[in-house]
Structures are given as C-alpha cells and as structure tokens.
Amino acid sequence: MARSAGAVGSPERNRLGAMAICVTGGAGYIGAHVVRLLERAGHQVRVIDDLSYGDAARVGQAELVQLDLADTAELPRLQAALDGCRAVVHIAGRKQVGESVERPAWYYQQNVGGMANLLLAMRAQGVDRLVFSSSAAVYGEPKTGQVREDIDLRPINPYGESKLVGEWLVRDAARAWGLRGVNLRYFNVAGAGWEDLGDPAVLNLIPMVLQRLYDRRRPAVFGDDYPTPDGTCVRDYIHVVDIATAHMIAMDYLERDSRPFDAFNIGTGAGTSVRQVIEMVGEVSGLDTAPVVEPRRAGDPPVLIGAVDRIEQTFEWKAQHDLRSIVDSSWRAWQAGPKRIV
Ligand code: WQD
Numbered sequence: 001m002a003r004s005a006g007a008v009g010s011p012e013r014n015r016l017g018a019m020a021i022c023v024t025g026g027a028g029y030i031g032a033h034v035v036r037l038l039e040r041a042g043h044q045v046r047v048i049d050d051l052s053y054g055d056a057a058r059v060g061q062a063e064l065v066q067l068d069l070a071d072t073a074e075l076p077r078l079q080a081a082l083d084g085c086r087a088v089v090h091i092a093g094r095k096q097v098g099e100s101v102e103r104p105a106w107y108y109q110q111n112v113g114g115m116a117n118l119l120l121a122m123r124a125q126g127v128d129r130l131v132f133s134s135s136a137a138v139y140g141e142p143k144t145g146q147v148r149e150d151i152d153l154r155p156i157n158p159y160g161e162s163k164l165v166g167e168w169l170v171r172d173a174a175r176a177w178g179l180r181g182v183n184l185r186y187f188n189v190a191g192a193g194w195e196d197l198g199d200p201a202v203l204n205l206i207p208m209v210l211q212r213l214y215d216r217r218r219p220a221v222f223g224d225d226y227p228t229p230d231g232t233c234v235r236d237y238i239h240v241v242d243i244a245t246a247h248m249i250a251m252d253y254l255e256r257d258s259r260p261f262d263a264f265n266i267g268t269g270a271g272t273s274v275r276q277v278i279e280m281v282g283e284v285s286g287l288d289t290a291p292v293v294e295p296r297r298a299g300d301p302p303v304l305i306g307a308v309d310r311i312e313q314t315f316e317w318k319a320q321h322d323l324r325s326i327v328d329s330s331w332r333a334w335q336a337g338p339k340r341i342v
Contacts (some may be wrong), residue, residue: 020044021251022085022127024069025092026062027054030133030189030297033244034089035062036197041248048081049092058197067116079121080189082336087129089247089253090118093162097137097299100159107151113164113168119173130170131250134183134263136304138250145234145271145303149185149263149310156299167263181260182250187236187267187306189243191326197240198333204234205274206330209281209289214339219278219289223296228303232274236267236305239321239329249315257314266305268319280327287341290313 020039025031026047031054038045045062048069056064065081067074069092080090093111094100099154100107115132122130137160138153155161170181192198202211209219223233246266275291282289312318335341 006169009064016180019086020063020084021045022046022048022082022088023062024088024091025054025133027051027056027064028057028091029197029201030186030243031091032058032197033091033193033240034091034247035059036194037241037244037248044248045113046081046085048078053201053277055200066218068112069117072113072117075117075121077125078117079152082125083120085125085127087131087251088118088122088127089131090115091133091134093158093166093210095135097157097159100162101157104158106327107158107162108165111159112165115166115169119169119179120177123173123177124222128177128179129251129254130173130179131247131254132166132170132181132183133165133166134185134189135160135163136185136265136267136306138167138185139304141299141301146269146305146307147265148278148307149265171261178260180254181262182254183261183263183323184243184246184250185263185265185306186243187238187265189305190237191239191241191321191329192333193239193241193244193329195333195336198330198337199240200337205277206281206327207334208340209278210334210341213285213287213289214341219281219291220301221274221278221291222294222295224275224293225296226302228273230275231271233300234271234273234303234305236270237272237323237326238319239326240265241318242268242319245320246311246317248314249317253315264311264314265306265308266311267308269306269308271303271305272323273324277323277327279329280323284324284328284331285341290303 123201174177
C-alpha cells in the first residue's frame with residue numbers, strides 16, 4: 001500500500017544515521033532497480049512516484065511519497081519530501097516516443113514541468129546533488145553509428161526534446177545556484193536484476209518479442225533492408241542492473257568531482273541487431289523464434305550505439321552484462337510473471 005507524505009519527517013527518517021537518497025520514479029522498472037541497489041548498499045531511500053505506471057510493491061522498505069511531480073500545486077509537498085535528502089536520482093517521466101508525438105504539450109508539461117518543479121523544490125530545500133535519467137533519444141538520427149556525448153544534439157521527437165530540455169535545466173541550475181548534476185543518457189535498457197523487477201511494459205523489442213510468443217505469433221522484425229550487416233537495426237542493449245550501478249557510481253562522483261555538470265552515455269559500446277536479439281531469445285527459451293519481416297517503423301535510425309570511453313574513464317564504470325545475460329534475465333522475469341509462456 002502506498003505510504004503518503006505523512007511518513008516524511010517521522011523519527012524513522014534517519015534510521016540508518018545518514019541522509020536519504022530520493023529516487024523519483026522509484027516504483028517503475030528502472031527506478032526499482034536503483035532503489036534495490038541503494039537499499040542493499042545501506043542507504044535510506046525515499047521514493048517519489050505518482051504510481052501511474054509504477055507499482056508500490058516494487059519499492060521494498062523505502063518510504064513512498066505518492067505525488068505527481070508535474071503538478072505545481074504539489075510543490076509544498078514535494079519540498080517537504082526532500083527534507084533530509086542528500087541527493088536526488090530523477091527517473092520519473094513519460095517515455096513513449098509515439099505518445100509524445102501525439103501529445104507533445106503534455107510531454108513537455110510532464111517531463112519538463114516535472115524537472116522544473118523538482119529543481120525549484122531542491123533549491124528551496126537546499127538539496128544540491130542530482131542524477132538525471134536522460135536518453136540516447138537526445139541524439140535523434142546521428143550520422144555516425146557510435147555517438148559521442150559532444151556531437152550535435154538533434155532529437156527527432158518530443159520525448160527526446162523533453163529529455164534534452166531537462167539536461168539544459170540541470171546545466172542552468174548548476175550555473176545559477178550551484179547544483180551538482182549528472183545527466184545519464186541511457187541506450188536500450190533491458191533485462192531484470194530480480195525476477196520480480198522485470199519490465200512490465202510491452203514497449204521495447206525484448207518484451208514485444210515475448211508478447212508475440214505468448215500470443216503464439218512469430219516475432220516481428222521491423223524492416224530488414226537497413227544498411228547494416230544483416231539488414232536489421234543495430235542498437236546498444238544494456239542490462240538494467242548495469243544502468244542502476246551507473247547511478248550509484250554517478251552519485252559517488254558527485255561527492256568527489258568538482259565539475260558542476262556533465263553528461264555521459266550509459267551503454268556497452270557494442271551493437272546488436274534485431275535479428276541477433278530474436279535469435280538469443282530462441283536460444284535461452286528453447287522456443288522457435290523465427291521472425292516475420294514487417295515494414296520499417298518510422299523514425300528508426302539504422303544504428304545507434306553509445307561511445308562509452310567518457311563514462312569508463314571518468315567513473316571507472318563498465319557494463320558487466322552481455323546480451324545473453326540481458327535476454328536470459330528478461331525471459332526468467334517474464335516467466336515469473338502473469339503471462340508465462342507454456
Ligand atoms: C529496438 C529495435 C525496432 C520491436 C526506444 C526509444 C528510445 C529509448 C529506448 C527510452 C528497433 C526493432 C522492435 C519489434 C522490431 N526510450 N523492433 N520488432 O526504438 O531503439 O528506442 O526505446 O526511454 O528513446 O526510441 O527501442 O526496443 O523500441 O526497438 O524489429 O517487435 O527493434 O524497430 O529497430 P528503440 P525499441
């Protein structure tokens with residue numbers, strides 16, 4: 001059951017004798033992994049989540065403040081929820097590209113408005129460390145397959161634009177009042193660290209393949225005539241536990257580095273094609289995953305891979321999980337859920 005802002009300020013607050021870490025979106029797929037790792041590292045964690053997609057059962061022992069960041073009327077509660085927090089990991093946001101094209105103003109209101117409210121509350125409460133979930137969507141359709149952080153950022157949809165504006169807000173707050181911020185640009189996040197924390201949404205390749213298998217249909221390949229080795233799109237798939245670990249290290253970096261603001265790709269630096277992913281699903285599940293080819297999906301760049309030397313050198317962080325581990329953990333989490341494939 002959701003615990004309300006009433007929990008904030010209770011004597012329980014500092015039970016670990018340290019200041020809390022606040023995770024917005026901590027009841028969602030990626031956020032819940034960050035929360036679990038933080039708790040296992042001994043941090044006190046406070047989750048802010050509107051539970052529109054998140055699930056209160058995923059936050060473990062963390063305090064949960066149910067609140068819509070984009071609702072300006074909630075600013076006083078948001079500020080109160082940051083009392084006693086040392087840093088914020090900001091993951092809450094809308095993330096469906098197609099929906100963002102249909103409802104651009106709402107995406108800006110949610111993602112940009114949510115970030116603006118969060119920064120207002122952080123400044124008022126004196127919380128000056130922020131790790132922000134950005135996205136490879138800020139790159140749009142880059143000319144080079146492997147993208148470095150310093151290329152021109154040209155997002156091609158309102159979702160990517162809203163993430164880019166979020167990055168600008170972090171930069172501007174750093175200049176204006178000394179916020180210490182890190183923008184983490186996720187590539188294609190997949191997998192599960194625990195069977196109860198699988199991705200519940202069917203919006204990305206691996207869950208979509210599993211959904212088709214559940215429906216006793218063949219997986220779909222959206223276009224096989226791209227200029228890539230096997231004709232299907234190539235992406236940088238990264239395990240959600242590697243993503244969560246990067247957040248822990250980013251927080252540590254904020255404690256020790258003097259740069260006020262920076263952005264880092266979180267990927268593996270390696271590319272995998274749609275066909276290779278679907279074949280791996282066949283290997284780990286033992287199912288026949290021979291796909292059908294369907295038309296290209298609008299707006300898919302042929303290749304998108306993160307250059308990762310910057311994060312590897314600065315954070316001494318490197319992704320640990322390979323494609324098999326990503327697909328195998330996705331499969332196990334799926335099979336532990338309500339749509340078991342038999
Ligand atoms: C991967 C590839 C599809 C389903 C999106 C967002 C991005 C980020 C991550 C974040 C593409 C192909 C898919 C299927 C297929 N969002 N595909 N058959 O598009 O790289 O990135 O999610 O928060 O901003 O744009 O990820 O998983 O949707 O697709 O062939 O059934 O798989 O065409 O080439 P994408 P994806």
